[in-house]
Amino acid sequence: MLKRIGRIFLLGIFCFALLWCWRVYSNVKQVLTYESMVEEVLAEHQSNADEDLILAMIYTETKGNADDVMQSSESATGMANSITDSKTSVHQGVTVLTENLALAEEVGVDVWTAVQAYNFGQNYINYVAKNGGVSTVELARSYSREVVAPSLGNTIGETYRYYNPIALVYGGGELYKNGGNIYYAKEVRVNRLLIQVVRLFLND
Incomplete structure (x- = not known):
């Protein structure tokens, strides 16, 4: 009986993993339809932003x-x-x-600070510059709690559950209400890798 339950459980996990992989694959294929548009826009802006980074943000x-x-x-x-x-x-x-990347370079912070600032606003770049120069989940959490959330009415640090795998790994899956996404740069980083992997698969 226990072996049967165990097999059913493993089968359920396997099916869930297949479904997740299919959804990721389908979503990445949809995002890749914007590839030529992103190339065109980056050229028009003479931007030093990475094409795969923009696609990951999409x-x-x-x-x-x-x-x-x-x-x-x-x-x-x-x-x-x-x-x-x-x-x-x-x-x-x-x-x-x-603009975020230019300011990040000017004040000497990492690229992922500029990416996180896309979610938080440009003032986050100066915040990181004054606090070590590298964006971390801990710094993002502090900024969310102390700056973003209060500016939008959450002055008591109210939180809510955020059911995202990256959020669960890096911080227990919790966000401050009206405080932006403290895991944004981490999510973009992982999604950039997913895009690169799926593109390789499609080009084979």
């Missing part, structure tokens, strides 16, 4: 399944979902990231 933000693929409306207009076409979204997203 994956992280929307999996490529929204008009505002980089969720860049608020940085452009202050209103969510005000951008209604993907190219404008990529233009705005690349503009913000390019």
Whole structure:
């Protein structure tokens, strides 16, 4: 009986893993449809941003399944979902990231600080510069709790569960309400790798 339960359990895990792999594969394929657009926009901006980094941010933000693929409306207009076409979204997203990368280089912080600042806002770059120069989950958590959340009304440190594998690995899967995503740079980093792996598979 126990062996049978064990086999059923293992089969369930195997099926779940297959489903997860298929979903990742399908989502990455969707994101890769924006590859030529991203190349074009980066060339227009003469940006030093990495193409796969932009694609990973699209994956992280929307999996490529929204008009505002980089969720860049608020940085452009202050209103969510005000951008209604993907190219404008990529233009705005690349503009913000390019500015972040330039400031990060100027103040001597790592690239992933610039990526995290896409979620938190550019002031995070100066915060990291004053606190070691390298973005970490711990620094992001402090900034979220002390700066982002209070600025949007969460002055008591209210949290909620965030059921994301990376969040569970790096911090127990918890975010501050109105505090942004403290795991954003980590997610982009992993998603960049997923994109590179799937691209290799597709090109074989």
